[in-house]
Amino acid sequence: MKRILITIISLGISIGCLQAQTIEITGKVVEINSQKPIEFATVKLLDTQDGQLLAGTTTAADGTLLLTTQKTDFILEISFIGFITTRISEYTVIDGTVNLGTIRLSEDSELMDEVVIRGERSTTEFQLDKRVFNVGQDLSSTGASALEVLNNVPSVTVNIEGQIQLRGIGGVQILINGKPSVLASDGGNALGTLTADMIDRVEVITNPSAKYDAEGTSGIINIVLKKEEKRGVNGSITLNTGVPNNHSLGFSLNKRTDKFNLFSQLGLGHRTFPETFETLNSNLSEQTFIRNRGDGEKNETFFNLILGTDYHINERNVLSLTGNFAYELETEYSNGNFTAQTGTAAPHAGWTRDEATEATNPKWQYELQYKSDFSDKDDHYLLISALGSSFAKKQQSSFDNLPSFGESALQDRQQTDTDFGQWEYTFKADYTRPMTDKITFESGGQYLITDVRNDFAILGFENGGWQEIPERTNTFFFTQKVLGVYSTGAYEGDKFGLKLGIRAENTDLNTLLEQTEEENRKNFTNLFPTLHSSYKLADNFSLQGGYSRRISRPRLFDLNPFYNIRNNFSIRTGNPELLPELTDSYEITGILDLELLSLSSSIYHRYITQTVENVTTFEDNVAITMPMNIGTNKATGLELNGKITPNDWLSLNADFNYNYFNREGTFEASPFDFTADQWSARLTSKFSLPADFTLELIGNYQSAYQTFQRTISGYALADIGLRKKIMKGKTILNLSIRDAFASRIFENETVQNNFRQYDYRLRGRFITFGISYGFGKGEAMEFSGQKRF
Known part of the structure; x- marks a missing residue:
């Protein structure tokens, strides 16, 4: 190195x-x-x-x-x-x-009365402490969800479950407009109601300063939503249709006057996610095997409305109020074909397991923000905000096991009922003051309250009626309060820059299982120092270095001990005793910027303690997986990013990330120590063609990698985007093909002394066509219909 x-x-x-x-x-x-x-x-x-x-x-x-x-x-x-x-x-x-x-x-x-299209900006821009991915320039995002947008961002990967990794490591903190949001939480269904047309840019911060929330061991991803500021009336309307079902309508309307800026976005639609799957549970001691092959689909009808206004009290004081309501209606069906066999003999029993699920998901979010600019210096301001949000989910699932052949074929009926509610409140204040032209001071604080109630029941059909299974039925309460204060000081000269910061956070966490009266209380305080520096060696070459300490607190669904019985031979549950991960992160970056070529290279190292891993145990052919704190993880990596624009009709962006890690710890009184690596690469080619056509080709590769117990397979995929401007740019036609060759296959395998588990899933190809029309001084948008890949 x-x-x-x-x-x-x-x-x-x-x-x-x-x-x-x-x-x-x-x-x-x-x-x-x-x-x-x-x-x-x-x-x-x-x-x-x-x-x-x-x-x-x-x-x-x-x-x-x-x-x-x-x-x-x-x-x-x-x-x-x-x-x-x-x-x-x-x-x-x-x-x-x-x-x-x-x-x-x-x-x-x-x-004045014509729509004009956003100026051509680089897909990715490098700034001092972050990288900015401009969503509007990614043609393949047409009809895409927020999760698919993230999957096109350099250094970021999203798996089929919607789990987000940054440089191959989980524990990412997702912010919306710089603040925590229930729309980006697990309980909020992983960005389900945020669509690509609503997003202006995505900021990737691998080594955040003390000003940011310390949550997220691998860094922060900040999703910045669009908010028009042009004077007059502006707007756009977009219609998408696709295969499989991906039909949506998007509308935006903005009006800007001297005193007020009114902005709104509306989206509604219907979408389908088909899937094929296979699982295999192998009892190696007894040579018995349970295999499940099948397919299913998830259907969603959604509605999303954002309304807001900025009131300019005077030139230096602005009051903003924003509200967001989203609603999803979900139905899900699957059919699994199970077979049981012993040794190499033919299967001796078979049955089908049918699932039918219905759920409703209403979400609210509202924010009041006040900003005051002081008159003595530019960038001298006070920003105060209060944000509240809620998410509710009512879900019912039924599972029927019907024998196909064999006396030992499984036959039963099960049902799950979920009544979930999550409320979050964030109060934040930030003060920034330039002391001189080169020295800046920042200070502030944040108080975050999360309150969750989850009523969950598993029922069996016995004696002609549904009966609750007591050991798998309970009410789970989760309350977390995080108080953080910070201060930073920065010096930025012509060649050299230095920024020091310290953040203190106190966490008060309480979980309770009501029926069994199992309570878990934790209260801890952590200090998070940060250091950032930069040095300009030449006009077109500079070095940056950074250090930060981060925390990843257990997620709600990692703590919730209820069982997921979609496949009752492969069950996942939470762990109320889970502790937070702590990470020390170091990074050095070199940036070279020439007229037609820009290159960025980073060397980074992370030391993670109390590492959270999914651990699987096996009993009676049933695999039970739960998260546990397992030892330490030392990860060292190299990341390369480059862009070349050889002429005015072609641009190429390439990203490469490699990391090598060492896992050490003890599990069930036995020490373990192993090393592994993983790498990913992405190449984006954009062509400006005659007649106002633009073509974009994206190739992705994710290598296989190893965890504590699992081996995750690699995959390659290609996305295609095509755009055509007509009517002097007032209207845009978009065609998007995601996973063009249906090659994004998710496979993982767990092999232990006495058992083996294999899992396979495929979603397939998605094709979307969209038409967007803008009016006033607005801009045509590519409204999204897809939620997750």
Whole structure:
């Protein structure tokens, strides 16, 4: 690893020397009337001879631009939706710098009533402490869910159960607009009601500062939702249809005045998720085997409404109120064909297990936020917010075992009833003050309250009626209160930057099984120091380093001890005694930025204690899996990200992640020690074709990897996206094919001394066609219909 780091540094120094004659171009783009900065204006550097693109960028939030070139003769072109394009060909080079000053853009009156499409931004942008994935540029996200959007984000993988990993490790904290949300929790059905058209960008923070919640051992994924800020009335409407069933309608409407910004989004639709599966339980001691093969499907009808307003009290004070209501109606069916056999003989018994499930899932979320900007310095502000949310689930499932052949074939009927409710309240305050032009101080706190009640019952059909099974029926209460306070100080000079932080969090956790009176109370306080630094070795090469300490508290469904009996030979249950994981995370990153090529390379190490693993025990051909704290995990990895734009019609993005880990610990009084590795790669190709067509091809590969007891197989998949603009960009046609070759197969195998368990699942190919129309100064959106893959 040291040699790799030295090589990266040497490469950067060498390139920096070769680029010593680079010219740096700066300026600020504003509206000509209001003098307000224009964010995301497109800036192109063109060759004066042939008009070829030399370099490009977009303006920052404050309207500033920064470009570098070795050319001394060029034309600068600045454009933005609804404004007249400006070209600059006269400039002066002073000490290798061209300062264009303030560039004022005028509105184009001919485009005032036309929709224009979002400026072309890079799919992935690298910032000081995070990577930003711009959803609008991912064509294959048409008809996609929030989970599928995450699965296209570099470093992120999502399995068929909706479990999210970052750099191959779980324990990811999911935030929405920078705050915890029931919509992103396990109880909230894993981002089920958030769709791709609602998402503006996804921020991946692998080493968060103390300002962020310490939850999430592998880092934070922040999903930022769209909120239009353009003046006037803007909106769009989108219709999707797909195979299998993926039909949806999306609508957005926004109005911006001097005092108010009103925004809304509406989505409704119906979708189907077919699946084929196979499981095999092998009792190696007695040479008996239970196999289950079958198929099923899940159907969802959904409705989602977001309403909000920003009230600009004056130029420096804004009050925002947002509400979100989502509702899902679920039905699920499956048919499993079970066979039992001994040794190599033919099966001696067979039966089918039919499942029918119905559930309703209403969700509410509301937030009040106040921001006050102080007049003495830019970025001096106070932000206070209060957020509340609730999620309810009423679900009933019935299971019928019907004999096919053999005297020992299983015949019975079972039923489960679930009445679930979760309430979350978050109170947060953040204060930021620049002490000087280079020194910034931050401080704040957060109080998070989570309250859950889950009534769960398993019933058997006996003596002509349904009877509760007492040992598998109970009411589970979960209450968690987390109080956190933090403070950070940062110095950011021309070449060197340093940010130090400390966060303290107190956790008060209580679980209770009402009928059995089993109560578990935990109260603990943790300190979470953070350190971030950066050094600019050359204009186009810099190094960043970071350290953070993180925690991953047990999730609700990891604590809940109720049994999942979908397959009553393969049962999952929770563990109320589970302890939180703690992680020390170290990272060094090198970033090289050339005119047509950008590269990023990171070396990272994580040391995780009280590691949570799913542990399977086996008895009477039944495998019971529950999470347990099993030893430590030391993971060291290398991540590479690159983008090249050889011309104005082609761009390539590549991502590669490799990590090697060492697992140590003790289980059932026996020590274990093993090493393993895993890697993943993604290549995204985007082609700008004639007649306003855009084609996107995405290839993914995830290698096999090993856990404490399991081996998880690898897979490869391909996604295809095609976009066509018509009616001067007012309307967009989208075609999306996800898992084009139906090759995303999930397999895992558990092998122990006396048993073996095998599991196989396949969802298959999804094809979606969408049409989107925008009006005013809005933008056409690709509304999502799909929830999970």
